[in-house]
Amino acid sequence: MATKILKSKRFGYAVVGLACAAACATAAFAGPNDNKLTIDGQEYVTELPAPEGSPFDTIYSGWRFRNEATQAMEMDDFDNPGFTNVESGEALWSKVDGEAGKSCASCHNDAAESMKGVRAQMPKWNEKAGKPVTLEQTINGCRENNLKAKPWKWESNEMLSMTAFIGSKSRGMPVKVQTDGPMKSWWEKGKKLYYTRVGQLDMSCAGCHEDNYGKMIRADHLSQGQINGFPTYRSKWQKLGSIHRRFKGCMKNIRAQPYEVGGEEFVALELYVASRGQGLSVESPSVRN
Amino acid sequence: MQRAFKASFAGLMTVTLLSVSALAGPIAPDKVKITDGELKTSLTGKPGSDVKGAEWFKNRKLGNCLACHVNSKMTDEQFHGEIGPPLDGVADRYSEAQLRAIVVNAKAALSDKTLMPGFYVSHYTDPLKKFAGKPILTAEQVEDVVAYLKTLKE
Numbered sequence: 001m002a003t004k005i006l007k008s009k010r011f012g013y014a015v016v017g018l019a020c021a022a023a024c025a026t027a028a029f030a031g032p033n034d035n036k037l038t039i040d041g042q043e044y045v046t047e048l049p050a051p052e053g054s055p056f057d058t059i060y061s062g063w064r065f066r067n068e069a070t071q072a073m074e075m076d077d078f079d080n081p082g083f084t085n086v087e088s089g090e091a092l093w094s095k096v097d098g099e100a101g102k103s104c105a106s107c108h109n110d111a112a113e114s115m116k117g118v119r120a121q122m123p124k125w126n127e128k129a130g131k132p133v134t135l136e137q138t139i140n141g142c143r144e145n146n147l148k149a150k151p152w153k154w155e156s157n158e159m160l161s162m163t164a165f166i167g168s169k170s171r172g173m174p175v176k177v178q179t180d181g182p183m184k185s186w187w188e189k190g191k192k193l194y195y196t197r198v199g200q201l202d203m204s205c206a207g208c209h210e211d212n213y214g215k216m217i218r219a220d221h222l223s224q225g226q227i228n229g230f231p232t233y234r235s236k237w238q239k240l241g242s243i244h245r246r247f248k249g250c251m252k253n254i255r256a257q258p259y260e261v262g263g264e265e266f267v268a269l270e271l272y273v274a275s276r277g278q279g280l281s282v283e284s285p286s287v288r289n
Numbered sequence: 290m291q292r293a294f295k296a297s298f299a300g301l302m303t304v305t306l307l308s309v310s311a312l313a314g315p316i317a318p319d320k321v322k323i324t325d326g327e328l329k330t331s332l333t334g335k336p337g338s339d340v341k342g343a344e345w346f347k348n349r350k351l352g353n354c355l356a357c358h359v360n361s362k363m364t365d366e367q368f369h370g371e372i373g374p375p376l377d378g379v380a381d382r383y384s385e386a387q388l389r390a391i392v393v394n395a396k397a398a399l400s401d402k403t404l405m406p407g408f409y410v411s412h413y414t415d416p417l418k419k420f421a422g423k424p425i426l427t428a429e430q431v432e433d434v435v436a437y438l439k440t441l442k443e
Contacts, residue, residue, distance in 0.1 A: 005327075198413075200413050207404045217356055219367070257416065
């Protein structure tokens with residue numbers, strides 16, 4: 001501690017900091033807002049006592065940190081730009097593709113039944129692969145093995161349409177990922193990555209989304225970085241984007257070399273981040289800014 | 290004779306020039322030593338410019354200090370972050386040597402746990418390739434920012 005700035009100075013800052021905490025509370029600081037998310041008459045869980053082992057007391061959907069104009073877009077499927085993808089996903093569902101002459105519907109019939117709850121459990125343990133798989137990887141697994149069709153690119157319009165369509169069949173259901181058994185070591189790996197400071201700015205996910213959520217980082221209102229809404233439409237992207245695209249963007253912002261999209265690091269991180277939002281309603285496709 | 294003299298004279302000149310530039314050149318990031326939260330000497334050996342410092346302070350690709358700090362004197366900039374303490378009157382609280390140390394490496398000057406990045410550090414974990422081995426700010430830019438911070442009095 002001798003190498004750090006003198007304690008008296010630090011104390012001075014602490015006092016200044018406290019004075020501001022009181023005086024500034026009414027001004028700029030804003031945590032999550034109190035709005036309620038209802039879509040089609042159904043109420044969504046955007047706030048809930050944190051699951052066991054969570055660093056938070058309360059967890060919040062990222063929706064609660066957006067402004068009212070953005071929030072309103074998600075409340076009405078006609079205004080939600082992600083819904084054009086849900087519609088094209090529905091068309092792709094029953095479109096025959098690949099050498100086996102099959103479509104998704106050939107095996108899974110009505111997606112409203114067969115895909116219910118799927119998004120809520122991703123990433124999921126895959127016994128054959130011996131590792132957890134994301135929704136994108138599951139879709140491509142079916143394309144390659146069952147349809148004998150070419151895999152879709154991770155961020156392609158087809159993939160985003162299919163993940164939005166399948167995701168929409170879990171809307172309103174609680175996020176429920178497995179973290180024990182064979183998932184345990186992956187979860188631990190994801191947790192380690194979440195707390196590791198990286199990049200030229202030397203920050204971790206936790207530095208922003210755990211220690212400072214609710215605060216402004218320049219023009220952005222920091223959320224807890226939950227993934228219950230993906231794929232997400234962002235005005236900045238002007239289209240839907242995947243969870244791994246978001247992770248990559250956050251890493252580039254701190255000038256860190258992002259891990260590979262679909263690679264083991266991001267799958268582990270996805271599992272860990274999903275577990276921090278256990279119980280939040282699936283909102284796919286959500287709207288953020 | 291004449292030639293030999295010229296050659297050795299030229300040699301002498303280079304030696305003197307080199308040692309002068311070694312003295313006058315900026316201190317490299319990995320040579321900077323923060324002691325008791327202070328860095329007394331200018332990284333460039335010269336004072337910086339507060340006018341330029343204000344630019345680096347708000348520039349999103351350089352200091353981007355406003356990402357995390359409120360600065361009530363920068364009313365021309367719309368968004369000020371709330372992550373760190375407001376920098377209003379910061380020069381009343383810290384000496385120039387302390388401000389320099391904080392900008393250079395807040396983790397060494399203030400606390401290992403602080404979120405504030407080190408702006409004159411050369412070793413980072415997994416940086417994007419184009420930033421590898423480079424500090425966020427140059428020595429001149431650090432001195433400019435320090436000169437600007439010195440103007441923040443209440």
